[in-house]
Amino acid sequence: MAAPIDEFELIARHFAPLAGNTPGALGLRDDAGLIRVPDGMDLVVSADTVVAGIHFPDDMAAGDIARRALRVNLSDIAAKGAAPVAYTLALQLPSGIDDAWLAAFAGALAVDQQAYGPGLLGGDTTGTSGPLAINISIFGYVTENKMIKRSGAVAGDDVYVTGSVGDAALGLAVIQGRMSLPDAGDRDALAGRFLRPEPRVFTGARLVGLASAAADVSDGLLADLGHVCTASGVGAEIRLDDVPLSDSARAAVTDDQPLRLSLLAGGDDYEIVLTAPQSARSAIADAARDTGVAITRIGRTVARDTQDRPVVVLDEAGNRLDAGDGGFRHFRAEVPRPE
Amino acid sequence: MAAPIDEFELIARHFAPLAGNTPGALGLRDDAGLIRVPDGMDLVVSADTVVAGIHFPDDMAAGDIARRALRVNLSDIAAKGAAPVAYTLALQLPSGIDDAWLAAFAGALAVDQQAYGPGLLGGDTTGTSGPLAINISIFGYVTENKMIKRSGAVAGDDVYVTGSVGDAALGLAVIQGRMSLPDAGDRDALAGRFLRPEPRVFTGARLVGLASAAADVSDGLLADLGHVCTASGVGAEIRLDDVPLSDSARAAVTDDQPLRLSLLAGGDDYEIVLTAPQSARSAIADAARDTGVAITRIGRTVARDTQDRPVVVLDEAGNRLDAGDGGFRHFRAEVPRPE
Structure with a gap:
């Protein structure tokens, strides 16, 4: 051709x-x-x-x-x-x-x-x-010496995530025809989040000196926060209801808690998950305001329990939810292949 | 499996x-x-x-x-x-x-x-x-500021090449069964040059401050010296008989001048072709001796004739030889695919 x-x-x-x-x-x-x-x-x-x-x-x-x-x-x-x-x-x-x-x-x-x-x-x-x-x-x-590593979190830090979570996984489902949504605007918004990720370049730069640890959310919130926890030797508890969803994701999820929970394992959002000491709260709020990107507090780090999963998800009553292992891996047999 | x-x-x-x-x-x-x-x-x-x-x-x-x-x-x-x-x-x-x-x-x-x-x-x-x-x-x-670029040659510089030229192209021919050689040692030596190139790391480091320009020989001596000439705005004349061949390559080429000429277009030798002012001759000889890698003078750079090919190949009598355009390109239709 x-x-x-x-x-x-x-x-x-x-x-x-x-x-x-x-x-x-x-x-x-x-x-x-x-x-x-x-x-x-x-x-x-x-x-x-x-x-x-x-x-x-x-x-x-x-x-x-x-x-x-x-x-x-x-x-x-x-x-x-x-x-x-x-x-x-x-x-x-x-x-x-x-x-x-x-x-x-x-x-x-x-x-x-x-x-x-x-x-x-x-x-x-x-x-x-x-x-x-x-x-x-x-x-x-x-x-020099200020790169935000995965390994810097300590127990008692806050856990935050930028932007919103799960849009890209929903967007891919829309693109592949696995999910139908009544509103074309919602469909486009979610598909757009998969097709055109927005790396948090300016927000990330503002987190230097504030975040104790961070990773980008490419494998899914649970998996990537899990990487931070493992590297730092801590655990984390996050509250499902506090994990930020876009309006379009809310329209897709409705009140389906299992679906909402599954978004924590959805990859490709390219947000930043970070930990920071409580003393950084107001500076982090400033960074969010100045760069126009939400930075939402979703939980906290805890002393590590090596018998447990690194990241525990809680409902509004504080009960543990089963979110599975979380994360998908871009590797061979495990790879979801769009057709 | x-x-x-x-x-x-x-x-x-x-x-x-x-x-x-x-x-x-x-x-x-x-x-x-x-x-x-x-x-x-x-x-x-x-x-x-x-x-x-x-x-x-x-x-x-x-x-x-x-x-x-x-x-x-x-x-x-x-x-x-x-x-x-x-x-x-x-x-x-x-x-x-x-x-x-x-x-x-x-x-x-x-x-x-x-x-x-x-x-x-x-x-x-x-x-x-x-x-x-x-x-x-x-x-x-x-x-700082000492990287050897392709663009630093001036007319009147010497042209050198490290090691020997054409072994890898001959080695690939041996591997692919396109060339037969009586001596198993020669076959292994040439195939080895294709399979296990020896980057001239230590010799290259010694050329800083000596070479006016350099490139590695990946596309073929003619093509890569041509890149240096084009970037520097000069031409080059090289003498076929001065281009260094290994003993195994000599055994393969015998007195076949067209085959010898074709080696100038053979890629994958991963030698260094360089230019240097005449004042650097003894320091370059020292670099060769200290690093145990031959650095052979094969010609000189000349004022650029934009109507002409950047690199001209001469026989021992000083007559021009037709070496074609030289070089192969790792790109799609032009790519030689080993079977």
């Missing part, structure tokens, strides 16, 4: 413009790129691959794929409090990818670079006999 | 040990890794993906695949003069990959980490319905 595209021409036409303002990208015409880290800063690095048919539906639009690939990486460093500075892009392109697709893909990246700050530093393009795959490594600055 | 492997277990068992000595890897238990760049240093970054059936034969052993994936990346930053410090690893694993395969893969990386210096900083593992693919991003330190 499409004529073969020369790799060098492809890079010059579609990707070199994305590197034009990146110091150290050298116009994508060298073997490597260069990052100068300012004195007093550390460089935070994360890498994530998204594969068609596993992490996103095969028929997703080029721009949505590009945004998703970049934003899931932005989310990783946002949860660490880092300000995005650059990224590398490695593409595995099946045959059938044409120039218009690449133009739409690169165009979406250009918009997100403006919105979130990182510039293209380098990359790699290859063909593949398999599905489209996109690997991005992202780089951000954070003040 | 293989039982599904849990991603977290897989990381803990096979990859966390590779991160044990990497400052900032945080045991691979966080969303991101951390790099602290010493004052007065720049960070050099490169990313490369290798895909089964495109960059290496499908039936290659796990350890050889691991080595190749890491070493092609080491080669990129070696050519820039950078000392490897860390790398991230993103794996796309088809079904059928089992624990023994992963153990061999990780074991080979452990050996190369010892040999070349970088530690595992982070990564990502996902399934795929396509071929095995490995993306590595590599990070190295170089003195």
Whole structure:
């Protein structure tokens, strides 16, 4: 269908413009790129691959794929409090990818670079006999020794989550036709949360010095808070009724408590789950107000009981609910494959 | 065939040990890794993906695949003069990959980490319905403003290449049964050069402050020297008889000049092609002696003739030889697919 595209021409036409303002990208015409880290800063690095048919539906639009690939990486460093500075892009392109697709893909990246700050530093393009795959490594600055780790929570900290939880899992169900909702606005809102995650870059940067620990919510709230608990050696109790839902998610969930509970295991929200000492409450409220993103207190950390699950979910009466293990894992047999 | 492997277990068992000595890897238990760049240093970054059936034969052993994936990346930053410090690893694993395969893969990386210096900083593992693919991003330190770029050559510089040229292309031909050689030692030596490239990490580091420009030889000597010429705005003349061949390559080429010429277009040698002022000759000889890697002068750069090819190949009488465009490109239709 499409004529073969020369790799060098492809890079010059579609990707070199994305590197034009990146110091150290050298116009994508060298073997490597260069990052100068300012004195007093550390460089935070994360890498994530998204594969068609596993992490996103095969028929997703080029721009949505590009945004998703970049934003899931932005989310990783946002949860660490880092300000995005650059990224590398490695593409595995099946045959059938044409120039218009690449133009739409690169165009979406250009918009997100403006919105979130990182510039293209380098990359790699290859063909593949398999599905489209996109690997991005992202780089951000954070003040020396101030990266927000998973391991810093102590018993008695508050637990918070940004934004709202479960929208992306509901959105994927809508996209796949597994869930019907009467209101088109709700359907679009939820699908949009899956297709176009909003990494909490600016909110994350405000959490430096406030949060004791944090992770981004990619595997599901229970799983990712569980990672924080495990790394920190604490447990956590969260109250189901306090977990923030969007209006569209409320419309989908109605009063179905099991469904509501299942949202705690829904991935792909790309919110930040964090812990912080009680002394940080007013500063966290300020960060939420200043960045326009809700930061909702949903529970607290407790002394670890190694016989128990790391995260316990309570109903309004304080009774434990069975939320299962929580979290889904992007790995082979366990992977939910959109058809 | 293989039982599904849990991603977290897989990381803990096979990859966390590779991160044990990497400052900032945080045991691979966080969303991101951390790099602290010493004052007065720049960070050099490169990313490369290798895909089964495109960059290496499908039936290659796990350890050889691991080595190749890491070493092609080491080669990129070696050519820039950078000392490897860390790398991230993103794996796309088809079904059928089992624990023994992963153990061999990780074991080979452990050996190369010892040999070349970088530690595992982070990564990502996902399934795929396509071929095995490995993306590595590599990070190295170089003195501030001293990275050896492609763009620094001036007319009148010497042109050098490290090691020997064409072995990997011949080795691939041997592996694929396209070339027969009487001597088993020659066959093994050439195949080994394809399977286990030796990135010129220590030699590259010695070229900082000596080389005016450099690139690694991945696409072929003509193509990669051509990239240097284009970036620098110069041309180059090289003498075919001066291009260093290994003894095994000499045995394969005999007196077949067209075959010898074709080696200039053979990729995957992972040597360094560099330019340097004549004043650097004795220091370059010292670097070769100290690191035990030949650095052979093969020609010189000349004023650019934009009507001409960037790189001209001369015979011993100084007559131009037709070496074609040179270089192969790892991209779709042009890709030679090992069967």
